[in-house]
Amino acid sequence: MRLNGQRRWAAAGVAVATAVATFGVALSAPAGAAPGCRVDYKANNWGGGGFGAAVKITNLGDAVSNWTLKFSFPGGQRVTQGWSATWTQSGADVTAANASWNGSLGTGASIDIGFNGSYTGSTNADPTSFSLNGTVCTGLQPPTTTTTTTTSGDPNPDPGNRVDNPYVGAxxxxxxxxxxxxxxxxxxxxxxxxxxxxxxxxxxxxxxxxxxxxxxxxxxxxxxxxxxxxxxxxxxxxxxxxxxxxxxxxxxxxxxxxxxxxxxxxxxxxxxxxxxxxxxxxxxxxxxxxxxxxxxxxxxxxxxxxxxxxxxxxxxxxxxxxxxxxxxxxxxxxxxxxxxxxxxxxxxxxxxxxxxxxxxxxxxxxxxxxxxxxxxxxxxxxxxxxxxxxxxFTIDDTVNGTSVRQSKWVDWNxxxxxxxxxxxxxxxxxxxxxxxxxxxxxxxxxxxxxxxxxxxxxxPKTTVDAYVNGGKLxxxxxxxxxxxxxxxxxxxxxxxxxxxxxxxxxxxxxxxxxxxxxxxxxxxxxxxxxxxxxxxxxxxxxxxxxxxxxxxxxxxxxxxxxxxxxxxxxxxxxxx
Structure with a gap:
């Protein structure tokens, strides 16, 4: 059944949390360069132990031709699927290395990567530090801010809040x-x-x-x-x-x-x-x-x-x-x-x-x-x-007892x-x-x-072929x-x-x-x-x-x- 507008969810309460953390991360750079980068981490919990995370890396130092981002999960989370980087995980430690097409990161440039993950328990705590190309964050870390909204619906809602038919009302x-x-x-x-x-x-x-x-x-x-x-x-x-x-x-x-x-x-x-x-x-x-x-x-x-x-x-x-x-x-x-x-x-x-x-x-x-x-x-x-x-004409029509499916045009379709x-x-x-x-x-x-x-x-209903060929658009x-x-x-x-x-x-x-x-x-x-x-x-x-x-x-x-x-x-x- 197609429903216009919002996808309908079964009745249940669910909290959708968004956390934003900004970190200064130093890059290896020659004297006189302005080392550092910023990582914006946004996690969206969609219930049932699943979440998605968007990670934005902004280079505040000299240009690099390859990059590797590392961080650790504080609560046993797991990366289940990642994109725009090669993602690996060993225990709590996660590594994201550039893909073949996005290794170059100029001064002031940003790259967006992300992953889907899973967690257990009632909380999904954000990573507390990041490192890029082996250098641990040395800049000021503003406090993480978390906003929580509550909706009624399925315990596993679509994280993108997709509508049932994207064309309706658009x-x-x-x-x-x-x-x-x-x-x-x-x-x-x-x-x-x-x-x-x-x-x-x-x-x-x-x-x-x-x-x-x-x-x-x-x-x-x-x-x-x-x-x-x-x-x-x-x-x-x-x-x-x-x-x-x-x-x-x-x-x-x-x-x-x-x-x-x-x-x-x-x-x-x-x-x-x-x-x-x-x-x-x-x-x-x-x-x-x-x-x-x-x-x-x-x-x-x-x-x-x-x-x-x-x-x-x-x-x-x-x-x-x-x-x-x-x-x-x-x-x-x-x-x-x-x-x-x-x-x-x-x-x-x-x-x-x-x-x-x-x-x-x-x-x-x-x-x-x-x-x-x-x-x-x-x-x-x-x-x-x-x-x-x-x-x-319809697929059920006949001409002199012969089905239109037997016409050369329809050919048993x-x-x-x-x-x-x-x-x-x-x-x-x-x-x-x-x-x-x-x-x-x-x-x-x-x-x-x-x-x-x-x-x-x-x-004309003289033959099935004449009937189909004469009437088909x-x-x-x-x-x-x-x-x-x-x-x-x-x-x-x-x-x-x-x-x-x-x-x-x-x-x-x-x-x-x-x-x-x-x-x-x-x-x-x-x-x-x-x-x-x-x-x-x-x-x-x-x-x-x-x-x-x-x-x-x-x-x-x-x-x-x-x-x-x-x-x-x-x-x-x-x-x-």
Whole structure:
């Protein structure tokens, strides 16, 4: 059952304590330097013997290239999960050493790290001293201050006070980088104020690239747009090793075996940024690794649709490992809401794909230190074209005694559109073990299918194929066609809580950003040309050996494609 607003907790009393301690810590430094640093330690108890701690280190001395922080727990506490540092513990003694990406700490610079922990008894006392790079605190230590608030609710409340549906009662972030490109197009000002997802599709995107700002830039702008009100900002986490094993257009920079780089150079720095106190009031939605796990169900041996690289990724386990790691790290940030990708109805809607995908997602949600609690819900149709609703026929219709499931278009699928698929998948995910209050997102950025070709009613009941083909809104040649589809239009505008079990319709794929290149274009992003993006390609087993239906002269995935944007506006439904 989905509940709008605050997550409901069972009646019980619980105290939430926040402690802040500031310490001066001397750094080894040459004569004349101003040695010292400050450590801000904030622990949040959420009951049941669990707590989370944010640790901010500020360097007040000369720059260092590597750092090690040490402290001791006074009450037998244990670190159970840490981020943005390599955490170890021996008895009461805890050590946090820099990760590969955050060892450099300049004068006046700060780094945020943190951990989840456990304690026994009724108190969770803070550490009383810290040392950095072997030098014990020598500065003045202000007294620790503790504030305690009492709420009624579950004895194990969500420490981030997450709401059940982050989209309800909240504005959504408008990406200025995308908005400027849309507004520069003739007629684009009609949609330039719509919220879209921000794609973090390589390590460089964390800090920013030549044509887009980095995560910090987006978050700072989101705080400005929020202006003190609830605001949702959406990020697509998309850089697994061996990414998108069945599509060359969206291959990534990390090789199949580079799971350690994925963790330390990609996920860890993202989690550290999202955890910064400046962003604690934002509602940060993450779409986690689209197209990855479904590939391990449909495109592996002995399926006729098998792709060798997908067999590699299934064998090495790095999709499952990476998704679990991302969920664990991002889910530890109290105001982050993770949504797992479930493909679309034209991919996963068949019986032999549907249940296995739900089971595999549950496995990944509990891998690499994660638990199912780190999954807020699921997202369907990300960057795809499946119609939201097919009003002119249902899966239960028959023509002259023949089920529409036997039509060439439906081809024995159980679903004919994304809404019915998403709602059914939610129920199957709960059956697989996910919490009953998970919610769904549906990407409606390019599934409007309006314009002159949009059917106005059912097709003729002469044959089942004539009936389905004449009435279906989705005008693709085949459900397996996914690249820059000709005739597509903008779909339903982003909307909160539009249907039962659905948290929101979203534009997770920014309209106008290409799905992939139709020919080889030199680049340093690991992206190749894909035949499915070539309008002359006559297909493969995954699209029934049909034409690709793609627009010509497409740029690399993620790059601006003016011709596509114009076509999406022309065919928008509801119309602009």
């Amino acid at each position: 504005k959504q972030y408008v990406n200025p980088d995308w908005s400027a490109k849309a507004a520069a197009e003739p007629g684009g000002s009609r949609v330039a104020n719509q919220p879209t997802g921000v794609w973090i599709d390589r390590i460089a995107a964390i800090t920013g690239t030549a044509d887009s700002r980095g995560i910090v830039g987006h978050l700072d702008e989101a705080v400005r747009q929020a202006a003190g009100s609830p605001l949702v900002i959406q990020f697509v986490i998309y850089n697994l090793p061996g990414r998108d094993c069945s599509a060359l257009a969206s291959n990534g920079e990390l090789k199949a075996t580079e799971i350690d780089r994925y963790k330390t150079e990609y996920i860890d720095p993202i989690a550290a940024i999202l955890a910064r106190p400046a962003y604690k009031d934002l509602r940060i939605v993450t779409t986690v690794e689209i197209d990855s796990l479904p590939n391990l169900v449909t495109n592996v041996t002995p399926r006729p649709t098998a792709v060798p690289q997908c067999d590699v990724m299934k064998a090495n386990g790095n999709y499952v490992t990476g998704v679990g790691y991302a969920l664990a790290k991002l889910g530890a940030v109290p105001n982050v809401y993770n949504y797992l990708d479930i493909g679309h109805h034209g991919w996963i809607g068949w019986d032999d794909n549907f249940g296995p995908t739900a089971e595999l997602l549950f496995q990944a949600a509990n891998a690499s230190g994660s638990t199912k609690a780190n999954v807020q819900g699921f997202i369907a149709n990300t960057a795809n074209y499946g119609a939201l609703r097919e009003p002119n 159980r679903y004919v559109d994304e809404l019915s698929y998403a709602q059914a998948f939610r129920q199957r995910a709960v059956q697989a073990g996910f919490d009953a209050n998970v919610g769904m997102l549906i990407d409606t950025s390019r599934n409007g299918w309006g314009g002159a070709a949009r059917p106005t009613g059912p097709g 989705d005008r693709r040649i085949h459900l397996g066609n996914w690249c820059n589809q000709s005739g597509a239009g903008l779909g339903e505008r982003p909307t909160a809580a539009p249907a039962s079990g659905v948290d929101a319709y979203v534009w997770m794929k920014p309209p106008g950003e290409s799905d992939g290149a139709s020919k080889e274009i030199p680049n340093n992003e690991g992206k190749g040309a894909d035949k499915m993006c070539d309008p002359a390609y006559t297909g493969n087993v995954r699209n029934g050996n049909n034409l690709s239906g793609a627009l010509a002269d497409a740029p690399l995935s993620g790059k601006w494609f003016s011709a596509q944007f114009q076509e999406l506006m022309r065919n928008a439904y509801p119309a602009l």
